[in-house]
Amino acid sequence: MYYIDPHIHMVSRTTDDYETLARMGCAALSEPAFWAGFDRGSVDGFRDYFRQLTEVEPKRAAAVGIQHYTWLCINAKEAENVELSRDVIAMIPEFLDRPNVLGIGEIGLNKNTRNESIVFLEHVEFAVRHEQQILIHTPHLEDKYMGTRMILDMLIDDSRVDRSRVLVDHVEEHTVRPVLEAGFWAGMTLYPVTKCTPARAADIIEMYGPERLMVNSAGDWGPSKPTAVPDFIMEMRRRGHSHALIRRVVYENPLEFFGQSAHFQFAPPDVPEAATV
Amino acid sequence: MPVPMTAPKVLDREFFEIRAKLLEIAASFDRLDRGAGTVEGDPRMSLIREALDVLRSDEPDRAEAIQMIFSRQYAADWRKSLKVVPPKG
Numbered sequence A: 001m002y003y004i005d006p007h008i009h010m011v012s013r014t015t016d017d018y019e020t021l022a023r024m025g026c027a028a029l030s031e032p033a034f035w036a037g038f039d040r041g042s043v044d045g046f047r048d049y050f051r052q053l054t055e056v057e058p059k060r061a062a063a064v065g066i067q068h069y070t071w072l073c074i075n076a077k078e079a080e081n082v083e084l085s086r087d088v089i090a091m092i093p094e095f096l097d098r099p100n101v102l103g104i105g106e107i108g109l110n111k112n113t114r115n116e117s118i119v120f121l122e123h124v125e126f127a128v129r130h131e132q133q134i135l136i137h138t139p140h141l142e143d144k145y146m147g148t149r150m151i152l153d154m155l156i157d158d159s160r161v162d163r164s165r166v167l168v169d170h171v172e173e174h175t176v177r178p179v180l181e182a183g184f185w186a187g188m189t190l191y192p193v194t195k196c197t198p199a200r201a202a203d204i205i206e207m208y209g210p211e212r213l214m215v216n217s218a219g220d221w222g223p224s225k226p227t228a229v230p231d232f233i234m235e236m237r238r239r240g241h242s243h244a245l246i247r248r249v250v251y252e253n254p255l256e257f258f259g260q261s262a263h264f265q266f267a268p269p270d271v272p273e274a275a276t277v
Numbered sequence B: 001m002p003v004p005m006t007a008p009k010v011l012d013r014e015f016f017e018i019r020a021k022l023l024e025i026a027a028s029f030d031r032l033d034r035g036a037g038t039v040e041g042d043p044r045m046s047l048i049r050e051a052l053d054v055l056r057s058d059e060p061d062r063a064e065a066i067q068m069i070f071s072r073q074y075a076a077d078w079r080k081s082l083k084v085v086p087p088k089g
């Protein structure tokens, strides 16, 4: 079955991982800008990172037949530095016309601080002014609930935000409902142990249905598994869910959401689907 | 949405998994007992006990309830306490 991973950090993965994803049926992926495992010292560090996201990664992906898309921003962790964040936001227009850029992300909160909120609002302002889609990071563990609610408060406050063009990621059992009820898209991030597992993501699909829900692997610098979406597909199959339902979550939903961005020029793979897992 | 697996099927599939997870928790508590010092009075222990109570209850949505036990509560006046001005939009 072909699938699309809507949130995976390929800068932290090897070329072997790209090949494994291709073998497993990954037709396209989207890579939000995030924390690099260390705080970058200047706006030039981000400029180079954006070149990596818009020039280098698309080539690595294309070498194995995967279409690579990306999102630009300064992530919530480094957003604690408001001055640097403003410099980075001011530099983003240099890259907005690059063909694989889908929007602004992953913006959000990390520790739910004042500075993070200020930079979040400035990113939203930028996205609205440039008619960009938004991809959102919600905090982890004990900060997730409060942070998700703060993010929803800020987005709902702004009547210019088109909720159907916003994806709120890393939702879990206690945050998925408010996100979907407010009309946003929601993404479940699958980790091997500490966060949402493929089985719990399947439970959430059973409880809420497939509308506006997606699953992703994050595949970041931490312990994560780039093939977590195929794991979810297997879990859904083992439970006896239909091909059509699974395909809707892992393929058609990302197509529908990304399709709202002018730069999303997806071409379905020309290899028959039966050739993949 | 229709759920294809019946409850007996779920139990067949997951009995050993549930058993293994319970053993992991039991062994963790034993390890806490054997260690020098005490964790009584550590607020995390009362969160764990609260979560165990949820497991024993017949209420639905236990996963969500346990998530909430381990979450900081939402404060609706966060904008005021953080002094964050909402946009004009």
Ligand SMILES: [Zn+2]
Pocket (backbone or CB within 6 Å): A007, A009, A032, A034, A106, A137, A218, A220
């Ligand atoms: Zn991420």
